[in-house]
Amino acid sequence: MPPLPRILALAAVSVLVLAGCTPSADEPPAEVTSAADAVRDLPGVDDVAVTRTVSEGEPVQGNFGQRREQAPSTVSVEVALAGTLDPRAAGEAAGEAHRLLVAGADRVDDGENVTVASSFVGGPGLSVSTGPATASEVVSAAVADGFALLAAGASTVGLSLGLGGGDGSWEESPIASTAHVTAASPEDFVGLARTAVELERGVDLEAPGVHYQGATRMPDVDAVRLLVAAAARPGVVDATYLSPEQRITLQTDAEADSQSLADLRRWLETQDYGTADDPVGYTVLDAAYAETTGWVSGAEPASHAPHTLDPFTDAGVWPEDPTAPDCAGPDLEVTFGVVDSAAGTRGGSVRATNVSGGPCAVENVPGLVFENEAGQPQQDVTIEPYEPGVVPGRVVVPDGGTVLAPLLWRAMSTANDPDTTTTVQVTTVPGADPVPLDATTDGTPATGLDVLDGAEVRIGPWTQGD
Structure with a gap:
């Protein structure tokens, strides 16, 4: 097995590196202590503690009897930030400290067989941890948010960032950037919730x-x-x-x-x-x-009789034409509509313009798949009707006319650079080939849509547009 890469993690936990030779158990690598000294000199840093822990190797059977395999070790770095810092200064100090420690860890010789693990604490209540390869900007934002929540009345704030396999592997799997916040009294909850909304941070x-x-x-x-x-x-x-x-x-x-x-x-x-x-x-x-x-x-869930959506236009309703053929995939040119937000929800639309040269009819809900920048579908996305009781109605689209399918979802936190949706694969009508739409243009956020793993999206059927 090739050596796993060295990583810097903002967590006081041990991570095994299965490569190299038996480390010295006396002192942390000079590269790490030198980086820690540089961190200690940063404005806003109260103290830096560096310790090294050597794990006992597992017994293995060799040619000359049983022996212990090479034991990995963990260097733990705890960075204490001054509790009096304002959120911006705390974030800047944490981001620079993280950058220095990553650089120090990268200089450690492979033969050291060591993983560097670190944690940030702020005052009596903040703890920030992360997995491998977390960007300094993400660390800075997390620490700043933690200080802001403490200032808003939190007793403690814990944040876990980064990626890591739940089975101990380094396969990428998302870990939520939710802030776990305790308060002395539930009376503090409303102010903390308002602060979290301002920070665009999920909270428990x-x-x-x-x-x-x-x-x-x-x-x-x-x-x-x-x-x-x-x-x-x-x-x-x-x-x-x-x-x-x-x-x-x-x-x-x-x-x-x-x-x-x-x-x-x-x-x-x-x-x-x-x-x-x-x-x-x-x-x-x-x-x-x-x-x-x-x-x-x-307010029980609405149990409306089946109904179609009203046209999204002030113009006259398009006439029915029972002789109009069904639209095929190539008949429809698809775009993604502008995203609006209000009170914790997002609204957008998929639009399809008839370019067939004559009228054609649609009567369905488009199929949507939300993909991240790597082209991977978001996991566990639940698709629901746009509103209770709504069913597709037959819409005859004149040549050049545009129908839209409305979308609605709850805002999700993007504070920790999650894999946002950058592409929406749209199947306009049954049997059509999916059409990839760029979800970072046409008025949508440049970073993509906050339709993340576990999202619930309400989708309406094709309806006459403007």
């Missing part, structure tokens, strides 16, 4: 008995406010909001069929929050863990 929030699990999504401030209010209701001993599922769960000390339990359910169902098109479920557990479920605001 935790205080005694109250939990907001946001995954990689930026927090919904209104959902956080609902959670905090629910946690303060009489009899509630634990409250959790799951953002991806849009569900709040409340554990109570109330007896089954008690008035307090009924009052809590009534309170949930009278809140001005959920809607039929964007429902939020609730689960209330009594003292014996028996559960009752329902819908916040009393």
Whole structure:
């Protein structure tokens, strides 16, 4: 097996490097200590601690009996930043420190059989860790965000960045850039959620008995406010909001069929929050863990009769023509529409113009595959109807006319340079060849769309456009 590359990781963890000769157990490599000395002199750095740990090699059977294989070692570097730094200065110090330590690790001779691992801490509450080959700019942004969250009232902030295989390999697999934030009181949650939205950072929030699990999504401030209010209701001993599922769960000390339990359910169902098109479920557990479920605001999911979308135009509706043939793939020229954002959601559209020279008809939802810059499809993307009950309607597109299919998804955090969607493969009609569309032009963000692994995207059928 060829040697695995040396890496610098912002985490005080051991990583095995299966190459080289038995290291010296006395001192860290001079290249690392020299880099640590340079980091120690940076403005805003309080201290740098460097330690070396040698692992005991595994026994192997050789030609002359059993022996120990060469033991890898880890050099751990902990960089302590001054807790009084403002977020920008803290980020700049961390980014420069990371750059120096990476350069030092790269100079270590292969024969050292050593991996350099490091961590950044700030004041009493910040811990930032990362996997291999994380860019200094990403480290800088993460540390700056951590200091900003601490300034907004967090007790502790933990961030994990980078890539690494869950099985110990170095195959690339994403690790969310969610900030794990604790607070002394849930009353601090709303301010922390607002700060996270400003930073475009996903957060999990935790205080005694109250939990907001946001995954990689930026927090919904209104959902956080609902959670905090629910946690303060009489009899509630634990409250959790799951953002991806849009569900709040409340554990109570109330007896089954008690008035307090009924009052809590009534309170949930009278809140001005959920809607039929964007429902939020609730689960209330009594003292014996028996559960009752329902819908916040009393807004059950809409169960509309099947219907098509109204035309996205103020012009007259195109006439029906039962003799018009179905559009084929080459009949439609496809583009990606401008992305708008509001209140944590994104909206865009796929547009198709009839270039066949005559009218043709569409009656379907286009097929979409979201790909990152490497051409790999985003994983676990859930495709949902644009709105409840909507079904495709037959639209006869005149020559030169344009139909569009609307898209809607929740904003996802791009603070840690994840693999954004840069290409959307569009299958316009059944049987057509997919058409790759560049999702970094025509008014869309230059970095691509924040449709990431695990996204939920609502797609509408082809409808008359403008």
